[in-house]
Amino acid sequence: EAHKIPTRIRFYESSISSGTTERLLLENDLHDALVNQELFLEYQPQLDLQSGQIRSVEALVRWQHPKKGWISPGVFIPIAEESGLIIPIGQWVLETACKQVKGWEAAGLPPIKVAVNLSLGQLFQQNLVEMIHNVLEKTQLDPQYLQLEITESMTINIDHMTTILHQLKVLGVTIAVDDFGTGYSSLSYLKDFPIDCLKIDRSFVQKIQSDSTDKALVDMILSMAKHLRLKVVAEGIEEIDQLSYLVASKCDTVQGFLFSKPIPPNILQENYQMLHKD
Numbered sequence: 001e002a003h004k005i006p007t008r009i010r011f012y013e014s015s016i017s018s019g020t021t022e023r024l025l026l027e028n029d030l031h032d033a034l035v036n037q038e039l040f041l042e043y044q045p046q047l048d049l050q051s052g053q054i055r056s057v058e059a060l061v062r063w064q065h066p067k068k069g070w071i072s073p074g075v076f077i078p079i080a081e082e083s084g085l086i087i088p089i090g091q092w093v094l095e096t097a098c099k100q101v102k103g104w105e106a107a108g109l110p111p112i113k114v115a116v117n118l119s120l121g122q123l124f125q126q127n128l129v130e131m132i133h134n135v136l137e138k139t140q141l142d143p144q145y146l147q148l149e150i151t152e153s154m155t156i157n158i159d160h161m162t163t164i165l166h167q168l169k170v171l172g173v174t175i176a177v178d179d180f181g182t183g184y185s186s187l188s189y190l191k192d193f194p195i196d197c198l199k200i201d202r203s204f205v206q207k208i209q210s211d212s213t214d215k216a217l218v219d220m221i222l223s224m225a226k227h228l229r230l231k232v233v234a235e236g237i238e239e240i241d242q243l244s245y246l247v248a249s250k251c252d253t254v255q256g257f258l259f260s261k262p263i264p265p266n267i268l269q270e271n272y273q274m275l276h277k278d
């Protein structure tokens, strides 16, 4: 009977290592993905509620794996962060997004601001500010059309973040706090960080009409933002009721499937040209 135990242990180990192997394979493939042009960006329009126009978009990275097909950024971004690949990928995302805004401008679209997500690993990258400066120079994008999204999970080192964010502000870009209120962090960073915008997370917006706690939280964020003179983007708007509530509450901007899913840049351009053709 003694042989049964090692067998079971071996089985257990092999199931662990197969998960690890899968991850290592994916990490390896992600390495090649940049070179082989398997990564691309989609852009999700943000609706400015005052003008009723698209004034901004969020850039979201996608990976079309040659064998495995579509892989969610929810899966590969954590792998990129753990492996350090987020540094070259993050730089590629930033450069591609800035170039795209210039491309839309050249196609005759009105000015569009692009929001680009930053990862924790990038904030601790030695030359982040210099890299962003160089991308702005290279693409000739007016920095006011670039917004950088950080999350509350990055507030682990307040002093370092404060320094970096002030250096970024000097470049002329704006800063948004993504997934605001979900990071279990103290709000005191709002005093130190030069922030321009709060993004209300989808989890608060979802039950805005049915759950009085969620409604109270959204009201609280909107009122606080107003006092701190911060813009607010509400994320994950899927229903007309949610939109009505946010319009009535004087939220600045909304982003969500109700209005548009993330789309390829040429589709955004075609839609825009169709809408503004007289």
Ligand code: C2E
Binding pocket: 044, 059, 060, 061, 072, 073, 074, 077, 093, 117, 118, 119, 178, 179, 202, 235, 236, 237, 238, 255, 256, 257, 258, 262
């Ligand atoms: P995020 O930054 O919070 O991005 C918003 C996510 O919500 C996107 O998912 C978007 O497609 C989704 N979304 C937008 N509106 C709705 C809605 O109405 N309903 C629902 N159910 N979802 C909505 P996506 O593209 O899968 O990205 C997931 C996450 O991956 C992002 O969350 C972000 O944390 C990360 N990510 C994506 N692109 C990048 C990137 O270029 N760099 C970095 N560092 N992270 C990225």
Ligand code: CA
Binding pocket: 058, 117, 149, 178
């Ligand atoms: Ca984001």
Ligand code: CA
Binding pocket: 178, 179, 199, 201, 235
């Ligand atoms: Ca978000």
Ligand code: CA
Binding pocket: 179
């Ligand atoms: Ca999120």
